[in-house]
Amino acid sequence: MADSAELLEIDGSVLEGGGQILRNAIALASLLGRPVQICRIRAGRDKPGLKAQHNAGIQLLLQIVKADCCGCQRDSQTVTFRPPPAGAGSVSAIAGGDYSEDIGTAGSVCLLVQAALPVLAFADSPSLLSLRGGTNVDFAPPAEHFTGTLAPLLESTLGLRFRLSLARRGFYPRGGGQLALEVTPAPRGAPLAPIRLLDPGQLVRVTGVAHACGAIPARVAQQMASAARQLLLTALGSNTDPTAFSVDIVVDKSSQSVGNGCGISLTAHSSTGCLLGANAIGRRGVPAHDVAAEAVNQLLADVKRGVCIDVHTQDQLVIFMALAEGESAIRVGPLTLHTRTAVHVAEMLTGVKFSVSEDTTKPGKTDGDGEGNCVLSCRGLGLKRD
Numbered sequence: 001m002a003d004s005a006e007l008l009e010i011d012g013s014v015l016e017g018g019g020q021i022l023r024n025a026i027a028l029a030s031l032l033g034r035p036v037q038i039c040r041i042r043a044g045r046d047k048p049g050l051k052a053q054h055n056a057g058i059q060l061l062l063q064i065v066k067a068d069c070c071g072c073q074r075d076s077q078t079v080t081f082r083p084p085p086a087g088a089g090s091v092s093a094i095a096g097g098d099y100s101e102d103i104g105t106a107g108s109v110c111l112l113v114q115a116a117l118p119v120l121a122f123a124d125s126p127s128l129l130s131l132r133g134g135t136n137v138d139f140a141p142p143a144e145h146f147t148g149t150l151a152p153l154l155e156s157t158l159g160l161r162f163r164l165s166l167a168r169r170g171f172y173p174r175g176g177g178q179l180a181l182e183v184t185p186a187p188r189g190a191p192l193a194p195i196r197l198l199d200p201g202q203l204v205r206v207t208g209v210a211h212a213c214g215a216i217p218a219r220v221a222q223q224m225a226s227a228a229r230q231l232l233l234t235a236l237g238s239n240t241d242p243t244a245f246s247v248d249i250v251v252d253k254s255s256q257s258v259g260n261g262c263g264i265s266l267t268a269h270s271s272t273g274c275l276l277g278a279n280a281i282g283r284r285g286v287p288a289h290d291v292a293a294e295a296v297n298q299l300l301a302d303v304k305r306g307v308c309i310d311v312h313t314q315d316q317l318v319i320f321m322a323l324a325e326g327e328s329a330i331r332v333g334p335l336t337l338h339t340r341t342a343v344h345v346a347e348m349l350t351g352v353k354f355s356v357s358e359d360t361t362k363p364g365k366t367d368g369d370g371e372g373n374c375v376l377s378c379r380g381l382g383l384k385r386d
Ligand SMILES: Nc1ncnc2c1ncn2[C@@H]1O[C@H](COP(=O)(O)OP(=O)(O)OP(=O)(O)O)[C@@H](O)[C@H]1O
Pocket: 016, 017, 018, 019, 020, 021, 042, 045, 111, 138, 139, 140, 141, 142, 145, 279, 312, 313, 315, 316, 338
């Protein structure tokens, strides 16, 4: 790791080149007390620079960390973020408390959680965040991916304690959904435990939620849930216990959600405690059956690969692997571009080195995509507060 007072320049256009670089960079900078300048932010996207969701993520961290920030406004392509310095080997002063942020568009509230959660995990007291924006939108985790897959996974592996409550769903284009995040920080002097997920085990059950909100008829949620159960039973064989698949149906009237939307989110539970998530959002003209099939096919692809986490969760664990103490190791499918980007940013800021080795238990090609599984590992910083 370079001198912690030196401004670290991060090219926001590399690899995936999206908002994730910014979120991970400012979260790690906040924890490590490390000034960073992120330039060429989202340079490769149609509309480069900070969109409402990215700016809201910075504003949220500015409340929590009391950093100085330059270029923190919509459309800015360069942000300089100077948090208060941290003592060697320990975290910067992070104040727990009540915070709120309203994206003002359908930008994803889950991506605000992505930015804030690693930081609040090391706060000096518990925190409660009230977040407004999109809860079930394209190209971001739906709220149910967090509640059903990511939250239980982070709790069972890292020992990180937090609770997400979805008060109101909000959809594109209005947003307006409400998500609350309560975080109980790691105790003083205690680092996060390493993430070790190497044995995919056997599939024991699939849980999920199918929702239909606003003007979308209730039958759409029912059709998605029953199609998902049927597709899973067909794919996994008639000997499978049908009670192993349960998809809850949520129907919100217009007064209970903002806008109209539907979708399905599934979690596969393995005998070894692995959780794999998959989801799909309903679109106009796409039958409920096909939306369910999209989520089921994603889920089955990961189950058949014999991996321990799903394709979307991969990149979201990287920052925690870098912060945890000791050797984290996870059996994954081919690394996504998001994962490689998260590794790049984590290595730059923390000095932790990640390695990727071929999965010797399941070598060779899988599922015809030309790439095999691998084990992603690192020895984390073991960050803790004094
Ligand atoms: N369907 C999904 N389920 C779960 N997680 C998802 C899903 N789609 C995307 N994600 C996650 O959401 C994050 C999206 O990051 P990304 O940088 O692409 O988005 P962004 O901040 O909106 O920026 P940009 O607009 O530049 O793409 C990643 O962590 C990705 O793994």
